[in-house]
Amino acid sequence: MFRDAWLVAAKDLRIELRSRIGLNQIAPFALLVLILFAFALDPDSGVLDKATPGLFWVAVLFCGLLAIQRSFAVEAADDNRDALRLSGLAPGGIFLGKALAVCLELLALEVVLGFGVVLLYSTHASGWGLLVTTCLAATAGIGAAGTLYGVLAAGLRVRETLLPLLLLPVLAPVLIASTRAFEAARDGNPGQGWPWVGLLALFAVAYTVIGAVGFGSLLEDS
Amino acid sequence: MTSTDAPAGTGSTGTRVLGLVTLAALALGAYLALVASPPDENMGDAVRLLYLHVPIVTMAYVGCGLCTLGSALYLWKRSEWWDVTAAVSAELALVFTALTLVTGMIWGKPTWGTYWVWDPRLTSTAMLGLLLLGYAAIRRMPSEPVVRARRTAIVGLLLVPNVYIVNRSVTWWRSLHQGTTIGLQPKIHDLMFFTLMFDLLVGALVFTWLLIHRWRLAWLEHELELNELDDAIAARRAEAGAHPGVPPTPPRIGVPTTEPTT
Numbered sequence: 001m002f003r004d005a006w007l008v009a010a011k012d013l014r015i016e017l018r019s020r021i022g023l024n025q026i027a028p029f030a031l032l033v034l035i036l037f038a039f040a041l042d043p044d045s046g047v048l049d050k051a052t053p054g055l056f057w058v059a060v061l062f063c064g065l066l067a068i069q070r071s072f073a074v075e076a077a078d079d080n081r082d083a084l085r086l087s088g089l090a091p092g093g094i095f096l097g098k099a100l101a102v103c104l105e106l107l108a109l110e111v112v113l114g115f116g117v118v119l120l121y122s123t124h125a126s127g128w129g130l131l132v133t134t135c136l137a138a139t140a141g142i143g144a145a146g147t148l149y150g151v152l153a154a155g156l157r158v159r160e161t162l163l164p165l166l167l168l169p170v171l172a173p174v175l176i177a178s179t180r181a182f183e184a185a186r187d188g189n190p191g192q193g194w195p196w197v198g199l200l201a202l203f204a205v206a207y208t209v210i211g212a213v214g215f216g217s218l219l220e221d222s
Numbered sequence: 223m224t225s226t227d228a229p230a231g232t233g234s235t236g237t238r239v240l241g242l243v244t245l246a247a248l249a250l251g252a253y254l255a256l257v258a259s260p261p262d263e264n265m266g267d268a269v270r271l272l273y274l275h276v277p278i279v280t281m282a283y284v285g286c287g288l289c290t291l292g293s294a295l296y297l298w299k300r301s302e303w304w305d306v307t308a309a310v311s312a313e314l315a316l317v318f319t320a321l322t323l324v325t326g327m328i329w330g331k332p333t334w335g336t337y338w339v340w341d342p343r344l345t346s347t348a349m350l351g352l353l354l355l356g357y358a359a360i361r362r363m364p365s366e367p368v369v370r371a372r373r374t375a376i377v378g379l380l381l382v383p384n385v386y387i388v389n390r391s392v393t394w395w396r397s398l399h400q401g402t403t404i405g406l407q408p409k410i411h412d413l414m415f416f417t418l419m420f421d422l423l424v425g426a427l428v429f430t431w432l433l434i435h436r437w438r439l440a441w442l443e444h445e446l447e448l449n450e451l452d453d454a455i456a457a458r459r460a461e462a463g464a465h466p467g468v469p470p471t472p473p474r475i476g477v478p479t480t481e482p483t484t
Contacts, residue, residue, distance in 0.1 A: 162359055162363070
């Protein structure tokens with residue numbers, strides 16, 4: 001199963017590297033969101049600085065939606081989904097592979113966004129251990145839940161509008177927990193942040209298990 | 223266009239009796255809540271809204287529980303009965319959640335001075351409503367009945383766990399900012415307690431009555447969906463039979479037409 005996962009992840013990442021959709025469209029969109037936040041919240045009033053952790057994670061969620069939709073759009077073209085079904089790969093492996101590819105893309109985006117907030121919002125990053133662990137746990141949760149709900153919406157004509165409605169309420173706890181953990185790191189008391197990382201890890205594990213078990217029957221239908 | 227053995231309505235003797243009992247109980251419940259029970263020491267007459275609000279929110283939770291239970295049993299037994307049960311429970315849960323928010327906000331205005339506070343309970347109820355809207359949206363997507371049933375069953379199965387996770391995280395989030403949540407007064411008058419219990423029973427009656435009717439309607443829709451093609455073919459054949467000069471038109475779905483190609 002893990003070999004299958006690696007094959008699918010490598011395939012998705014290779015497509016992304018060659019098509020450069022992530023680099024040319026999603027990353028610039030992420031930076032655009034950061035700039036729009038600055039327009040909406042006056043940079044001189046200090047609100048932007050206070051709200052940075054939340055804005056960072058809202059931007060990650062928006063980009064995550066795009067990455068997940070993209071992850072299933074590449075399977076929709078030329079009936080690739082049928083090829084995937086017929087390939088004999090373990091469905092759990094396909095799920096893990098697609099989730100892993102989305103996670104790696106999002107982690108790269110988080111690096112870009114991280115530089116963005118440091119440069120544009122003059123944020124001082126501190127508590128690196130907590131920051132990195134939060135990113136890893138939250139991204140794993142977004143990738144796993146996103147891939148599960150992504151395949152639910154895949155194949156429907158209205159998937160672009162349906163996926164945000166299905167996925168964002170489910171990801172609300174991830175937004176709360178990752179924002180609180182980042183705030184704890186920024187305020188210099190990482191002790192308050194670690195319980196939130198625990199919640200994120202629990203979320204990621206739960207959705208990874210559910211997705212790996214339930215993905216097969218959903219892929220059949222889509 | 224309908225099956226010959228389809229009933230004309232969703233009522234039966236049982237539901238009519240249940241309906242009458244529910245109506246009588248509603249009248250008695252309203253009398254107890256609005257007239258017989260005393261006003262609260264702190265909340266005054268605003269407490270009377272809670273006799274409506276608490277049964278509604280309880281039934282919203284019952285609906286969510288039924289939806290998840292029905293979804294799990296559908297995935298296990300693959301029975302359409304459970305699929306329909308899960309779908310109609312979620313629909314009722316959505317209606318009751320919306321009513322919970324409306325009655326809660328009306329109660330909040332005189333009690334807290336504002337319609338909305340970022341209280342864990344309010345926030346997670348709003349998130350519950352959004353999760354149910356997502357379920358309703360995917361339920362309404364046109365697709366094969368079996369495909370739709372399986373997709374919605376996964377969303378329904380995750381409904382209660384998601385509500386739980388959202389509720390825990392929101393509670394935890396707010397507990398960092400404010401002390402305690404505003405709740406019911408622990409000391410409660412005997413008649414007030416009886417009124418609340420009685421109105422909970424009334425809420426359960428209303429919910430059951432609605433559930434039975436909605437379930438029967440959904441089942442009829444389900445049968446119509448299954449028989450639609452057969453009925454359409456039968457109608458076309460009957461139409462052709464009524465005009466003997468015209469050869470019967472073959473059904474077009476999945477069957478090659480006999481029209482000459484040029």
